[in-house]
Amino acid sequence: DVxxxxxSRYLVKRTGEKVFLECVQDMDHENxxxxxxxxxxxxxxxxxxxxxKMKEKGDIPEGYSVSREKKExxxxxxxxxxxxxxxxxxxxxxxxxxxxxxxxxxLLVL
Amino acid sequence: xxxxxxxxxxxxxxxxxxxxxxxxxxxxVPPYLFWYVQYPNQGxxxxxxxxxxxxxxKGINGFEAEFKKSETSxxxxxxxxxxxxxxxxxxxxxxxxxxxxxxxxxxxxxxxSP
Numbered sequence: 588d589v590x591x592x593x594x595s596r597y598l599v600k601r602t603g604e605k606v607f608l609e610c611v612q613d614m615d616h617e618n619x620x621x622x623x624x625x626x627x628x629x630x631x632x633x634x635x636x637x638x639x640k641m642k643e644k645g646d647i648p649e650g651y652s653v654s655r656e657k658k659e660x661x662x663x664x665x666x667x668x669x670x671x672x673x674x675x676x677x678x679x680x681x682x683x684x685x686x687x688x689x690x691x692x693x694l695l696v697l
Numbered sequence: 698x699x700x701x702x703x704x705x706x707x708x709x710x711x712x713x714x715x716x717x718x719x720x721x722x723x724x725x726v727p728p729y730l731f732w733y734v735q736y737p738n739q740g741x742x743x744x745x746x747x748x749x750x751x752x753x754x755k756g757i758n759g760f761e762a763e764f765k766k767s768e769t770s771x772x773x774x775x776x777x778x779x780x781x782x783x784x785x786x787x788x789x790x791x792x793x794x795x796x797x798x799x800x801x802x803x804x805x806x807x808x809x810s811p
Contacts, residue, residue: 591740620798627706629787629803630741645798677740684729684748684791686799688740 590614591689593678598694606665608692610678617682619661621645621653624675624691636661668696699724699790703802711810716760716775718805720788723769730771731789731799732762741787747771758782783809 594609612619618637622630622645632645634653642653650672654662661680665672673696679686704719722728729748733741745756752764758781762773771788785806789799 596738627803630801632798635798679741685731685743685746687743688733690740691738693738 591678591680591687593676593689593692595692596690598692600665600668600694600696602669602696604665604668604696606668606694606696608663608665608676608678608694610661610663610680610689611659612661612680612687613659614680614682614687615658616680616687617658618680618686619655620679620681620686621651621661621663622677622679623647624677630677633663668694670696672696699728699792699800701788701790701800701802703786703788703805705805706803707806707808709808709810710778712780713777716773716778716782716807718773718786718788718807720762720771720773720802721769722771722788722790724790724792726792728790728792730762730764731791732756732760732771732773733787733789734758735785735787735804737784744773744786778807778809780809780811783807 591612620635621633636642636655652664676692678689700723702721731746732744745754747764755761760775785804787804788802
């Protein structure tokens with residue numbers, strides 16, 4: 588079974604803090620993705636990566652950055668958290684076309 | 698560009714009744730289509746997918762979906778709803794690019810009453 592894990596299920600941060608969300612997959616997948624999920628808006632793609640050290644912007648990259656130093660790990664970084672980044676964050680990996688999701692991190696920014 | 702429309706943000710059925718969740722897509726090339734389910738405070742779980750071949754695909758938990766190219770639809774059905782089916786369901790499409798980026802619908806919450 589594919590396993591995608593995320594470092595935290597719940598996080599509470601303060602405005603202006605730097606936030607790291609970590610995602611690890613154990614299936615040697617090339618592609619990894621970060622989404623945010625908000626009620627009524629569905630899932631929106633923030634960034635994705637198709638190889639180590641490679642990254643591509645998704646639909647809503649503003650306010651976020653990513654890092655992929657190893658194939659199995661893809662990190663999402665909020666350089667200076669804001670209240671409008673309060674959301675559910677979902678990581679996924681795929682090879683080739685089917686995406687498998689982690690359990691999600693619910694982030695609250697106060 | 699591709700897009701997905703799910704008709705109805707909420708669908709209510711009685712236990713034992715037919716479940717029908719609607720999904721229409723637009724894509725400039727033959728699509729790959731997916732249905733995912735999300736239980737409260739969990740990630741998305743793949744229910745089923747259509748890539749090529751048979752247009753009627755069967756998934757987990759008794760769900761199935763039929764790809765209808767002429768109608769650009771990929772509706773999800775289950776003959777008899779169970780209380781445990783209550784969840785949010787997402788339809789998604791990809792153009793089968795090498796990066797396999799998915800475009801999701803906004804989701805349909807399925808409510809099952811006894």
